[in-house]
Amino acid sequence: MAGTLLEVAGLDVFYGDFQALFGVSMSVRSGCATALVGANGAGKTTLLRTIAGAQPPASGSVRYDGSDITAAPPHRRVSRGIALVPEGRKLFASLTVEENIQVGAAAAASDAWPLERIYGAFPLIAKRRKQRASTLSGGEQQAVAIARALAAAPTLLLLDEISLGLAPLVVEGLYETLAGLRSAGATLVIVEQDLRRAMDACDDLVCLLEGRVALAAPVAGVSRDQVVAAYFGEVRS
Amino acid sequence: MNWVNAVIQGMLLGGQYALIACGLSLTFGVMRIVNLAHGDLAVCGAYLGLVLSSGLGVPVWVTLPLLLPAAFVVGMGLQVLLFGRALRHGVLAPVLVTFGLSIMIENLLQVAATSDPRGLNGGALTLASFHVSSGITVSWLFLTGFLTACAVLSGLQLLLTHTSWGRKVRATADDLDTARLVGIRVRPVFATVAGIAIATAALAGVFIGTIGTFDPLTGTDTLIFAFEAVVIGGIGSLWGTLAGGVGLGITQVVVGEVNQAYAVLAVNLLFLAVLTVRPGGLFASHQPAGEVLG
Numbered sequence: 220m221a222g223t224l225l226e227v228a229g230l231d232v233f234y235g236d237f238q239a240l241f242g243v244s245m246s247v248r249s250g251c252a253t254a255l256v257g258a259n260g261a262g263k264t265t266l267l268r269t270i271a272g273a274q275p276p277a278s279g280s281v282r283y284d285g286s287d288i289t290a291a292p293p294h295r296r297v298s299r300g301i302a303l304v305p306e307g308r309k310l311f312a313s314l315t316v317e318e319n320i321q322v323g324a325a326a327a328a329s330d331a332w333p334l335e336r337i338y339g340a341f342p343l344i345a346k347r348r349k350q351r352a353s354t355l356s357g358g359e360q361q362a363v364a365i366a367r368a369l370a371a372a373p374t375l376l377l378l379d380e381i382s383l384g385l386a387p388l389v390v391e392g393l394y395e396t397l398a399g400l401r402s403a404g405a406t407l408v409i410v411e412q413d414l415r416r417a418m419d420a421c422d423d424l425v426c427l428l429e430g431r432v433a434l435a436a437p438v439a440g441v442s443r444d445q446v447v448a449a450y451f452g453e454v455r456s
Numbered sequence: 457m458n459w460v461n462a463v464i465q466g467m468l469l470g471g472q473y474a475l476i477a478c479g480l481s482l483t484f485g486v487m488r489i490v491n492l493a494h495g496d497l498a499v500c501g502a503y504l505g506l507v508l509s510s511g512l513g514v515p516v517w518v519t520l521p522l523l524l525p526a527a528f529v530v531g532m533g534l535q536v537l538l539f540g541r542a543l544r545h546g547v548l549a550p551v552l553v554t555f556g557l558s559i560m561i562e563n564l565l566q567v568a569a570t571s572d573p574r575g576l577n578g579g580a581l582t583l584a585s586f587h588v589s590s591g592i593t594v595s596w597l598f599l600t601g602f603l604t605a606c607a608v609l610s611g612l613q614l615l616l617t618h619t620s621w622g623r624k625v626r627a628t629a630d631d632l633d634t635a636r637l638v639g640i641r642v643r644p645v646f647a648t649v650a651g652i653a654i655a656t657a658a659l660a661g662v663f664i665g666t667i668g669t670f671d672p673l674t675g676t677d678t679l680i681f682a683f684e685a686v687v688i689g690g691i692g693s694l695w696g697t698l699a700g701g702v703g704l705g706i707t708q709v710v711v712g713e714v715n716q717a718y719a720v721l722a723v724n725l726l727f728l729a730v731l732t733v734r735p736g737g738l739f740a741s742h743q744p745a746g747e748v749l750g
Contacts, residue, residue: 311626
């Protein structure tokens with residue numbers, strides 16, 4: 220069994236008076252892909268943003284690669300190898316494709332992902348490098364968002380709903396790229412609405428329900444029915 | 457009455473408005489701060505120029521290598537100590553903070569320097585002029601001011617489009633939250649932008665003080681014109697700001713040719729007209745502010 224790269228423990232996260240996460244704990248094994256599933260509003264995006272440092276937790280801790288990073292600002296996490304592909308892509312609309320990727324390298328952990336390697340992995344966007352990000356198609360924008368995160372040379376890549384609003388064939392292509400990243404040694408946390416795709420692509424699965432962990436297990440050890448039950452909160456295993 | 461001359465003089469005057477306005481435009485475009493003390497900070501630049509140039513006994517231009525870095529540091533300090541903190545408390549707090557700063561600066565200047573109008577020693581440039589043709593005489597000082605404004609705006613534009621710092625500034629202007637997430641350290645970006653904004657304000661203050669006179673309350677009048685230039689041009693757009701400033705200057709001088717009493721009124725009417733017809737400004741696009749900054 221691979222070592223633990225990321226471990227969050229007892230996370231409570233609030234937006235003002237609204238509590239989004241209640242004592243969430245999970246661990247991510249090094250070199251593995253973890254699927255983070257749950258209904259809308261279950262707290263998946265909040266959890267990823269907390270790991271990335273955008274959302275300070277009221278209590279609990281985030282440990283990464285052997286040290287406590289709960290209080291570290293986002294840029295320090297990026298330079299330690301944590302990169303987030305945010306929900307809705309969030310490209311810098313006025314920047315070109317290439318500038319978006321260059322900005323992603325602002326706090327890069329290493330120079331493992333120079334532009335040439337990124338364009339090699341995403342030949343489609345290489346042709347669009349001088350175009351404004353806002354003029355691209357949805358699939359191309361998602362590819363740029365992943366490329367921007369890769370430019371930071373991450374060890375742990377957090378991907379939030381990368382298939383949202385994209386054609387199945389485009390999603391297929393993105394997941395093939397992710398499979399390539401995994402075989403290159405990256406650790407992934409994938410938020411995905413499509414349960415079957417999530418279970419196919421990942422080793423471990425964590426299901427959130429209303430801000431709490433409803434199920435956490437290796438994918439091989441759970442049935443689809445168990446996940447569905449945890450997803451809707453019908454049965455607690 | 458000479459219309460061509462009026463347009464030329466108006467354009468040159470407009471350069472001054474653009475120079476003072478570009479810092480406002482930058483501050484709003486990147487930090488979303490409406491700095492109501494911007495005009496007063498420009499006047500502080502003029503007073504600092506006065507102290508330095510009379511202290512050293514040299515024309516004020518010679519003191520710029522001291523004055524501009526000092527203004528840059530003041531801008532960074534204000535951002536880190538004041539504006540940045542205010543920004544954490546919503547959009548209203550920076551307005552109140554900069555308004556308070558404006559009042560403080562004006563009163564401190566009155567205590568320290570009295571209300572007497574002052575002028576700066578611009579050396580030989582102050583009175584030099586050349587004839588273009590009969591009826592058109594261009595002051596070297598006004599021309600220098602206009603060219604300086606163009607140089608500053610072009611320089612800013614180049615920095616924003618072609619440097620890694622500029623990329624970070626535009627990304628931050630586009631989306632602050634995501635800029636942080638991808639690892640941009642926003643605080644140094646904001647501090648340098650504020651430094652540049654205040655340095656350009658101080659430079660504009662030096663021209664204001666050399667071309668005319670200034671007193672502790674000059675900042676407020678200056679701010680209104682600068683604001684109008686920014687809004688007419690489109691908020692966050694540097695070239696729009698230049699166009700806005702030139703539009704204001706031409707309107708003011710051309711109407712002044714007809715009747716001096718209506719010159720400033722005409723400027724404000726132009727501003728109202730643009731606000732009514734194109735509230736986003738003449739050069740605003742539908743993109744976020746970063747679009748036009750780049």
